[in-house]
Amino acid sequence: MRDLSSLRWVETALVMRQFEKMPWLAVAMLVGILVWFGLPSPGEWLVFLGLCGLSAALVLLFLDDETYPFVRGAVVSLVLMMAAGLMIAWGRSTLVGTPGIGRPVVAEMTVRVIEREEASRGRSARLLLATRDATGETIRARVTLSEEFDLPELGPGALVRARLRLMPPSRAVAPGLYDYAQAAWFDGISATGSVMSEFEVFEGARSRETSDVQADLHKLVLDRIDDAGAAGIAATLVTGExxxxxxxxxxxxxxxxxxHLLSISGLHVGAVIAIVWFVSLRLLALWPALALRVPLPFVAAVAGAFAGIGYTLLTGAALPTIRACIAAILVLAAMALGRQALSMRLVAIAAIVVMLFWPEAVVGASFQLSFAAVIAIVALHNSAQVVRFRAATRQFSLPVRALRHGWMLFLTGLVIEVSLLPLVLMHFHKAGLYSAAANLFVIPLTTMVVMPLIGICLVLEPLGLSDPLWSLCGTATGWLLDIAHTTSSAPRAVKISPLVPLWLVFTIAASGTWLALWTGRSRLLGVPGMVLGILALLSLSPPDLIVSGSGRQLALNSGGNTYWLRGPENFESERIGELVGLATDDSGGSFASSLTLIDFPGARCNDAFCSIEAGGGQDVQILIGRGRVHADPDELRQACVQSDIVIAENALPHLCEPKWLMLDGRMLSRRGGAAIDIDARVVSYVRPAGDAHGW
Known part of the structure; x- marks a missing residue:
């Protein structure tokens, strides 16, 4: 095959920049997993695998290994890694996927308690139970437990009987919201529900489990620190509860x-491991006979690894904590072997390990936020400009060095926040805009003051020497809360964002990945995409109309107001409110607006329907059922013919044929909730057409 100038340019670029393949392999694996989640059916998954195989074959056949060794190796390895990612996700779903129960059930059941999650203030405790369905198959269910029916015996291992109400795991209320059914599919949970009667106890909880140690430590911290807020934060840092x-x-x-301080992850595991590593290294160095015969960094790394594993188990071994522990142990291994502790190669290896065992994690906020933050940190601190800045810092006096280190800490926080902003707004629809400034103080305070103080207090507690330090610990933890309240109460401290399109997040993520992983001036090609994407993100407007998957709630945006099918006071309206950019009140409850469709200008409502005209550039007639619709067939046909959109929570007869869009119970049960841009005539659903994923 004749030489192609473009390929020669790519080959030269790869050689000149000493192309590091491992991070891009991790990206390719990630893309493959996301493709499996994004494409709806096995036929399309097989087509993607075929295209990957065909691409690799064509490159191997038509590109000469001597002329284009880097291009040849890069393309083949990347497309095969994408195929591997899709197959890993597909295989994981097939092996562990657990279908939900077919319909709601209310019955007396004998159950075994697997886990117990304690109640937070104003909320119910939750139990993970194992029971059997009508066919005798063992299923797992997560149920809420009110204080009325709670018993001391209801801990892990208890065998009890009670009346339960179970239902299939719920899908996302609307596009862009959390899909519990997907998480339950991979977690092996078949049902959710609630306890409806008192328990009959056959066996009490097993004694002295890890959860008991958690509970004891949690109670100890709460008892030793007087301030309730500071005590709650300190107890969370110890146990994760x-x-x-x-x-x-x-x-x-x-x-x-x-x-992020409240979710045990890389910061906390890293702090524990770093403290143990440093203390072990210093103490062992005081023993000359050992220091001369044993490599102390290796011994300290082993001690840090055991400390990290123990802390992970103590805090419940949640998936984010396990991922953080794996990554931290890889860093320890690199340090023990004398390699660079933080590099893109090491981050890529950690990501590949996580994706290999838990591919479903890549669509969750925890994986995306943690690895995005780490990639941002490594890319910044390995850049040539920052390396020169750090090297020059050693020449200055102590006050100047402190200022320069403070500036680097602030810059790191700022880069992290910019990197995480799209993901935070996509998942949570709300972000603190002053977090970079707040974290400039709270991260050092947490890792160098609060957590070491808590650790010393726990070590000295059996000796009866910890009382003065608990008071100091409470004061330091209280400073965290002071910073939080001061920052959150500042003007425009919180950015509320409506539904974030996936294409926009992918554009920003792709630009950021190029900026972080590439080298040389050409990495700056990622800057325009990042800047334009973030500007577009900050200027997003909410969808015109959002309909929940049940059809029982909707939000219509018009003239700066939000109009609800029913008052905004239930779970569905709270979730939909996130997509339309509404903030809850101070208690986290209902939205300030209470307008319903009856208040909509020109609305015509009766007991069955409301008919309204909406849309900015063009008037669109919307017919909305106010409950389960049972109308006269002729009247219903006439109303539907005159409407562009028809919405109802129950299935309507086929004689109802609107001009554009039908969102009745039949359609919503197949596709889930919908978000609609009326002027652009664009509709997004929770489920794509033909979705064959198990959940």
Whole structure:
């Protein structure tokens, strides 16, 4: 095959920049997994695999290995890694996927308690139960437990009987919202529900489980620190249980961008491992006979690894904590072997390990946020400009060095926040805009003051020497809350975002990945995409119309107001409110607006329907059922013919034929909730057409 100038340019670029393949292999694997989640059916998955195989074959056949070794190897390895990612996700779903129960059930059941999640203030505890369905198959169900029916015996291992109400795991209320059914499919949970009667106890909880140690430590911290808010934060740092944090403090932590402190992840595991590594290294160095015979960095790394594993188990071994522990152990291994502790290659290996065992994690917020933050940190600190800045810092006096280190810490926080902003808004529809400034203080305070103090207090507690330090620990933890409340109460501290299109997030992510992983000036090609994407993200407007999957709630945006089918006071309206960019009140409850469709200008309503005209550039007639619709067939036919959109929670007769869109119970049950741009005539659904994923 004759030489192609473009291929020669690519080959030269790869050679000149010493192309590091491992990070791009991780990206390719990630793309393959996302393709499996994005494409709806096995036929399309097979087509994608075929295209990957065909691409690899064509490159191997027509590109000469001597002329284009880098291009040849890169293309083949990347497309095969994409195929591997899709097959890993497909295989994982096939092996562990657990279908939900077919219909709601209310019955007396004998169950075994697997896990118990304690109640937070104002909320119910939750139990993970194992029971059997009508066919005798073992199923797992997560149920809420009110204080009325709670018993001391209801811990892991208890065998009890009670009346339960179970239903299939719920799908996302509308596009862009959390899909619990997907998470339950991979977690092996077949049902959710609630307890409806008192328990009959056959066997009590098993004694002295890890959860008991958690509970004991949690209670110990709460008892030793007087301030309730500080005690709740400190207890969360020890055990990962957040139920003791007052709602106002939890909301302040979220709005200030400090909520990551409440989720045990890389920061906490890394802090524990770093503290143990440093202390072990210093103490062992005091023993000359050992220091001369044993490589102390290796011994300290082993001690840090055991500390990280123990902390992971103590805090419940949640998937984000396991991922953080794996990554931290890889860093320890690199340090013990004398390799660079933080590099893109190491981050890529950690990501590949996680995706190999838990491919479903890549569509979750935890995986995306944690790896995006780490990639941003490594890319910034490995850049030539920052390396020169750090090297030059050593020449200055101590005050100047402190200022330069402070500036680097702030810059790191700022880069992290910019990197995470699209993901945070996509998943949570709300982000703290001053979090970079807040984290400039809280991250060092947490890792270098609060967590070491808590650790010392726990070590000294059996000796009876910890009382003065608990008071100091409470004061330091209280500073975290002071920063959170000060930051969250600042003007425009919180950015509320409506539904974020996936294409926009992918554009920003692709630009950011290029900027982080490529080298040389050509990496700056990722900057325009990042800047334009973030500007577009900040200027998003909410969909004109959002309909829940049940059809029982909708939100219509018009003239700066949001109009609801029913008052905005239930779970569905709270979730939909996130997509239309409405904030809850201070208690986290209902939205400030209480307008219903009857209040819509020109609305014509009766007991069965409301008929309204909406749309900015063009008037669109919308017919909305106010409950389960049972209308006269002739009247229904006439009303539907005159309408562009018809919405109803129950299935309507086929004689109802609107001009554009039918969203009745039949359609919503197949496709889930919908978000509609009326002027552009664009409709997004929870489920794509022909979706064959198990959940």
């Amino acid at each position: 957040r139920w003791a944090i007052p709602d106002a403090d939890a909301e302040a932590m979220r709005n200030s961008g400090m909520a």
